[in-house]
Amino acid sequence: MLRSATGLPFDDIRNLVAQMPGPDLAARAAASARQGQLVKPPGALGRLEEIALFIAGWQGREIPQVNRPTVAVFAATHGVAGRGVSPYPSEVTKQMVATFTAGKAAVNQICGVFGAGLRVFDLALDLPTPDIVEQDALTEAECAATMAFGMEALAGEPDLLCLGEMGIGNTTVAAAIFHGLYGEDAADWVGPGTGATGEVLERKIAAVRAAVVRARGHLDDPLEVLRKLGGREVAAMAGAILAARMQRVPVVLDGYVVTAAAAVLKALDPRALDHCLAGHVSAEPAHRRVLERLGLRPLLDLDMRLGEGSGAALSIGVIKSALACHGGMATFAEAGVAGA
Numbered sequence: 001m002l003r004s005a006t007g008l009p010f011d012d013i014r015n016l017v018a019q020m021p022g023p024d025l026a027a028r029a030a031a032s033a034r035q036g037q038l039v040k041p042p043g044a045l046g047r048l049e050e051i052a053l054f055i056a057g058w059q060g061r062e063i064p065q066v067n068r069p070t071v072a073v074f075a076a077t078h079g080v081a082g083r084g085v086s087p088y089p090s091e092v093t094k095q096m097v098a099t100f101t102a103g104k105a106a107v108n109q110i111c112g113v114f115g116a117g118l119r120v121f122d123l124a125l126d127l128p129t130p131d132i133v134e135q136d137a138l139t140e141a142e143c144a145a146t147m148a149f150g151m152e153a154l155a156g157e158p159d160l161l162c163l164g165e166m167g168i169g170n171t172t173v174a175a176a177i178f179h180g181l182y183g184e185d186a187a188d189w190v191g192p193g194t195g196a197t198g199e200v201l202e203r204k205i206a207a208v209r210a211a212v213v214r215a216r217g218h219l220d221d222p223l224e225v226l227r228k229l230g231g232r233e234v235a236a237m238a239g240a241i242l243a244a245r246m247q248r249v250p251v252v253l254d255g256y257v258v259t260a261a262a263a264v265l266k267a268l269d270p271r272a273l274d275h276c277l278a279g280h281v282s283a284e285p286a287h288r289r290v291l292e293r294l295g296l297r298p299l300l301d302l303d304m305r306l307g308e309g310s311g312a313a314l315s316i317g318v319i320k321s322a323l324a325c326h327g328g329m330a331t332f333a334e335a336g337v338a339g340a
């Protein structure tokens with residue numbers, strides 16, 4: 001998909017963004033007409049009704065279905081973890097990838113409940129990206145290639161794509177991206193992640209502040225923010241969100257770190273997340289604020305802060321239920337029920 005012979009690697013990404021399709025408005029209108037006839041008071045299914053219309057528009061059918069939901073978990077390692085910004089050592093990333101593969105992590109269990117497939121993308125775990133306080137995480141070519149790799153999440157033709165990630169240190173990286181994109185104070189974007197307190201939290205705030213100071217002068221280009229302050233899993237997830245859009249596949253975002261990838265695209269183009277739902281709001285304190293900025297209202301609010309796609313996977317139950325009601329309910333006429 002990214003093979004232009006001329007120009008810089010990011011030109012390919014910008015070209016894709018310029019070509020993003022919108023939803024199928026005729027399918028959405030047909031779904032809305034159907035919704036108005038279903039045997040319930042109008043609006044009584046609340047946000048389930050809006051979810052059904054949203055999926056109808058992006059799948060391009062009056063009666064949409066989610067039969068092949070996929071959770072794609074992207075894993076990467078981060079040089080900034082060497083600064084002691086996480087309570088856990090970097091080795092945990094590889095160990096958790098093994099746990100996903102063995103079917104024994106939380107996300108595996110949630111996928112099992114909803115019949116979702118889980119694909120784990122391991123992004124050069126033995127080669128951490130450089131410490132973002134000292135150096136750019138990725139070159140432009142590496143960042144574009146990693147985004148292209150993330151597009152592989154669409155290879156199994158999912159009808160709903162949930163995104164997740166695993167990477168010790170990546171809440172520092174996500175906070176740096178938000179601080180780089182939105183400014184304010186570094187401390188406003190930093191939270192506990194896996195459980196940082198005290199000196200660990202102080203080191204995290206200092207790292208986010210210093211990394212963004214280093215990137216000064218480049219912060220008006222969201223792709224530069226991504227490559228300088230990001231990590232491989234964040235770049236890959238941005239690529240996955242963009243590829244899903246090109247194929248009109250609806251996307252469910254997970255927590256704080258996945259939302260950093262989404263925020264980069266939104267900063268590139270305000271329409272870039274029109275095909276995305278926020279599966280949940282994480283207990284990471286700044287996540288709620290970020291979702292408000294992005295205009296995304298979370299489906300669930302369960303005090304979760306695990307990552308690995310767990311909140312997005314859990315929201316598949318809500319989305320499938322919305323579609324089951326939309327497709328399976330009778331109309332007033334069919335059921336012989338008197339209208340208002």
Ligand SMILES: O=C(O)c1ccc[n+]([C@@H]2O[C@H](COP(=O)([O-])O)[C@@H](O)[C@H]2O)c1
Pocket residue numbers: 085086087088165166167168169170171172192193194195196254255256257258282283284287304305306307308
């Ligand atoms: O996405 C979230 O909301 C979230 C909040 C807290 C922690 N995490 C997960 O925890 C890891 C990063 O935490 P940390 O403390 O090492 O930066 C990474 O594997 C994420 O999946 C994720």
Ligand SMILES: Cc1cc2nc[nH]c2cc1C
Pocket residue numbers: 088092096165166167194306307308
């Ligand atoms: C054990 C553990 C599991 C995780 N899953 C996602 N991020 C994680 C971070 C840790 C530390």
